[in-house]
Amino acid sequence: MSKTIPPFSHLLPRQNESEIIKFDERNQTDDFKKIIRAMGLKITEQRMLILRCLHDAEVQSGERHVTAQELFEKVAAVDSSVGFATVYRFLRNLAEKKFVTEVRMGGQSSRYELTTQHHHDHLTCTSCGKICEFENPKIEKLQSQVADHFGFILTSHILELYGLCPSCQAKPPVK
Amino acid sequence: MSKTIPPFSHLLPRQNESEIIKFDERNQTDDFKKIIRAMGLKITEQRMLILRCLHDAEVQSGERHVTAQELFEKVAAVDSSVGFATVYRFLRNLAEKKFVTEVRMGGQSSRYELTTQHHHDHLTCTSCGKICEFENPKIEKLQSQVADHFGFILTSHILELYGLCPSCQAKPPVK
DNA sequence: TTGGTATTGAAAATCATTCTCAATCTCAGG
DNA sequence: CCTGAGATTGAGAATGATTTTCAATACCAA
Ligand SMILES: [Zn+2]
Ligand SMILES: [Zn+2]
Ligand SMILES: [Zn+2]
Ligand SMILES: [Zn+2]
Numbered sequence: 001m002s003k004t005i006p007p008f009s010h011l012l013p014r015q016n017e018s019e020i021i022k023f024d025e026r027n028q029t030d031d032f033k034k035i036i037r038a039m040g041l042k043i044t045e046q047r048m049l050i051l052r053c054l055h056d057a058e059v060q061s062g063e064r065h066v067t068a069q070e071l072f073e074k075v076a077a078v079d080s081s082v083g084f085a086t087v088y089r090f091l092r093n094l095a096e097k098k099f100v101t102e103v104r105m106g107g108q109s110s111r112y113e114l115t116t117q118h119h120h121d122h123l124t125c126t127s128c129g130k131i132c133e134f135e136n137p138k139i140e141k142l143q144s145q146v147a148d149h150f151g152f153i154l155t156s157h158i159l160e161l162y163g164l165c166p167s168c169q170a171k172p173p174v175k
Numbered sequence: 176m177s178k179t180i181p182p183f184s185h186l187l188p189r190q191n192e193s194e195i196i197k198f199d200e201r202n203q204t205d206d207f208k209k210i211i212r213a214m215g216l217k218i219t220e221q222r223m224l225i226l227r228c229l230h231d232a233e234v235q236s237g238e239r240h241v242t243a244q245e246l247f248e249k250v251a252a253v254d255s256s257v258g259f260a261t262v263y264r265f266l267r268n269l270a271e272k273k274f275v276t277e278v279r280m281g282g283q284s285s286r287y288e289l290t291t292q293h294h295h296d297h298l299t300c301t302s303c304g305k306i307c308e309f310e311n312p313k314i315e316k317l318q319s320q321v322a323d324h325f326g327f328i329l330t331s332h333i334l335e336l337y338g339l340c341p342s343c344q345a346k347p348p349v350k
Numbered sequence: 351t352t353g354g355t356a357t358t359g360a361a362a363a364t365c366a367t368t369c370t371c372a373a374t375c376t377c378a379g380g
Numbered sequence: 381c382c383t384g385a386g387a388t389t390g391a392g393a394a395t396g397a398t399t400t401t402c403a404a405t406a407c408c409a410a
Binding site for chain 2 (some may be wrong): 106163
């Protein structure tokens with residue numbers, strides 16, 4: 001079994017370096033519980049399942065940036081009794097506590113991703129939906145300079161680039 | 176009477192330099208008609224009024240970035256028989272033909288502004304709503320470089336900065 | 351003037367998101 | 381292991397922005 005990093009570990013209260021626990025299936029459950037407790041919420045089956053679906057979508061299927069609806073469908077596939085509002089509410093909780101990051105692309109519905117150690121922005125293919133993440137310190141710095149110039153205290157920003165990905169450039173136009 | 180620039184003139188089919196007409200109240204009506212015709216649409220009272228309200232809001236009241244609802248209210252104040260859908264539809268037409276630019280800020284409702292000669296982005300105060308426009312060629316160039324790096328053809332982008340404006344920094348926090 | 355279309359207003363439909371509330375569940379304390 | 385105060389849940393309704401539908405009406409080329 002390969003050594004993996006505990007989910008969300010960079011966001012949980014920091015522990016002694018030697019205490020960092022190797023993560024495997026066996027204690028995924030415990031890790032999720034820690035996260036829910038860290039949010040000051042009660043542990044429920046629903047929240048555990050939502051967290052698992054969110055984590056698996058990313059780690060197993062490589063699907064970052066899911067919508068609330070998509071996550072709800074994954075959850076419902078396992079337990080159809082879980083309501084949409086529960087998924088939605090918990091996603092909002094996770095976003096408030098920064099365990100997930102909400103990404104708003106244009107006028108579409110919000111997408112959610114596990115929060116990364118470093119801030120990043122997105123480049124999206126308007127034809128197939130492919131999303132690339134990038135980190136560009138120069139752009140970030142220029143943004144601060146713009147805010148400074150107007151005397152603003154910069155608190156956040158949205159930067160989304162849209163274009164055609166390499167494989168969509170090759171294909172004939174859809175319509 | 177001061178010499179003013181015809182509304183939208185930089186977007187209308189270019190004419191002989193010597194033909195550029197001085198703009199005054201008298202031929203505002205004609206200018207608006209040109210714009211509607213340039214979109215391939217029929218001239219109606221409603222469209223003329225919407226265009227006038229949009230133009231006046233900006234030129235007289237200095238209100239850029241109005242929402243569809245706000246524009247509808249301005250229109251309804253003059254002629255309450257005009258429907259919201261008409262305003263909305265026409266705004267969409269104007270945006271398609273690039274006479275206005277739709278600005279989506281976060282998850283809120285779209286705002287519309289007369290299209291400027293040069294592209295710009297926005298810095299918004301999250302406390303009072305003040306909007307500053309800026310143009311930053313360095314950021315624009317870096318964006319292209321990012322797209323190039325991933326092999327994308329960049330077609331558009333959204334860049335919105337959020338922060339606290341100078342006067343809101345001075346005020347005590349609202350809540 | 352007129353007829354074939356485009357346009358309009360009102361209302362209903364969509365869509366994402368949020369709220370409400372009665373029923374149910376969680377867990378600290380006994 | 382109980383218990384009860386309070387948190388959580390699911391269903392559905394509410395909200396808010398935007399879009400569509402459709403019958404009535406207006407535009408304008410001929
Ligand atoms: Zn693509
Ligand atoms: Zn991302
Ligand atoms: Zn302000
Ligand atoms: Zn602007």
